[in-house]
Amino acid sequence: MRPFAYVSAPDVDTAVRAIAEQPGAKLLGGGTNLVDLMRQDVERPTTVVDISSVPLTGVDELPDGGLRIGALVRNSHLAAHPLVRTRFPVLAQALLSGASGQLRNMATVGGNLLQRTRCLYFVDGAAACNKREPGSGCDAIGGFHRGNAVLGTSEHCVATHPSDMAVALAALDAVVEAQSVRGTRRIPLVELHRLPGDTPHLETVLDADELITAVEVPASAVAATSRYRKVRDRASFAFALVSVAAALDVEDGAVSAVRVALGGVAPKPWRAYEAERVLTGAPATEESFRAAAEAELADASGLPGNDFKIELARRTIVATLRQLRVEGGAA
Amino acid sequence: MVEVQLRVNGTAHRLELDPRVSLLDALREHLGLTGTKKGCNQGACGACTVLVDGERITACLALAVQYGGREITTIEGVAHPLQQAFVRTDGFQCGYCTSGQICSALGMLAEVEAGAPSAVTEHLAEPAVALTDAEIRERMSGNLCRCGAYNGITDAIRETAGVPS
Structure with missing residues (x-):
């Protein structure tokens, strides 16, 4: 793993200032994806801003019966929450079908949304991958692509987004809240991720210095x-x-x-x-x-x-x- | 280097670490606690499972500097009837995955005790979960055993939880 500067952020303000000041910084939540990709030299942050102790860990009921979920709520805690299990069982099931017990205890809601693809060629530094290295080509198209996408692809990229949780949140009309030094904005979850087109390395509409702070799930009878x-x-x-x-x-x-x-x-x-x-x-x-x-x-x-x-x-x-x-x- | 105070099995250790050091390597290489094993080093095998504040995690994907002040329990800090049960039921052969299996199972039993559902739980709204063999196997899927001692592992966990087979 390449060396990096380590910053532990105690709160959101410190975190968003740190990522605004340090181009090349990455936010570290549970680490289940980022640490692995850093070890494989796919992610190369020069600064790691550790937000794992920022207090964004609440699951709060909204006045209309919906939920506001802090970005650092662990996947296992969200899945076990009584209001998720009774009002949004699809979300609990999606969370529980992802990864393993250990990883669900580490993985955060915000990190889950921003995890990278598991396309075999994305994590293989010897392979061509337009997502990892723009313009290098796509070895998945002529290679092993059993796990890859069949909707929304382009000639440049056929990678899937691997999250289960995000699929349930898409069905539930969830809204993502993101904060930066410029303020806070709300993005419908279905508009958070981009299709690859000819820029598969751009995966979301977030700016590099934005931090996901919460996900809101509106009340829904169905x-x-x-x-x-x-x-x-x-x-x-x-x-x-x-x-x-x-x-x-x-x-x-x-x-x-x-x-x-x-x-x-x-x-x-x-x-x-x-x-x-x-x-x-x-x-x-x-x-x-x-x-x-x-x-x-x-x-x-x-x-x-x-x-x-x-x-x-x-x-x-x-x-x-x-x-x-x-x-x-x-x- | 970053200073971090790790509390492991009830003892506090002050360490100066490169922030790249995983919790797994800090335990094994810096504190000499080699009971926690390094298998895949990418979160897939579960051999490095430890408990943090009673919850199971894979120590290989954790940076040690993230876990200052937390209560970390490794196999060296465990004395539990589950260990005897593993011996009785042949819950291992080579033993390499065993410390991870035991820590994971203890974390898992606490999750069941708290009523947490799993992917095979039929009715999510029910506050309590019956620990069937299907539940044990699903909940332990983050721990691989290349010797294939899964039947013994399942037996040991079921016995320890006091569930009739």
């Missing part, structure tokens, strides 16, 4: 009937091939409210607006679920090693909606 379903190569401690976060309310046999988001298939947590449009008001039947899945994946485009994900995503959408219809949510 969220009480929600689930997260993750398909992966082994039963636990693996990234998603495909995942679906969904919430469903049915009245008189018709879909009255629905939220769907996909993970493992795109460079960002993928809100399935097209599927929601097809489903809203439609009969809550297998045929409608399939039609919605077809509509959402209509523009999907795979590579030889990952085009199976397109049909897998359709089937996982249908299976998740069917389970919500038959068994209800995960609460």
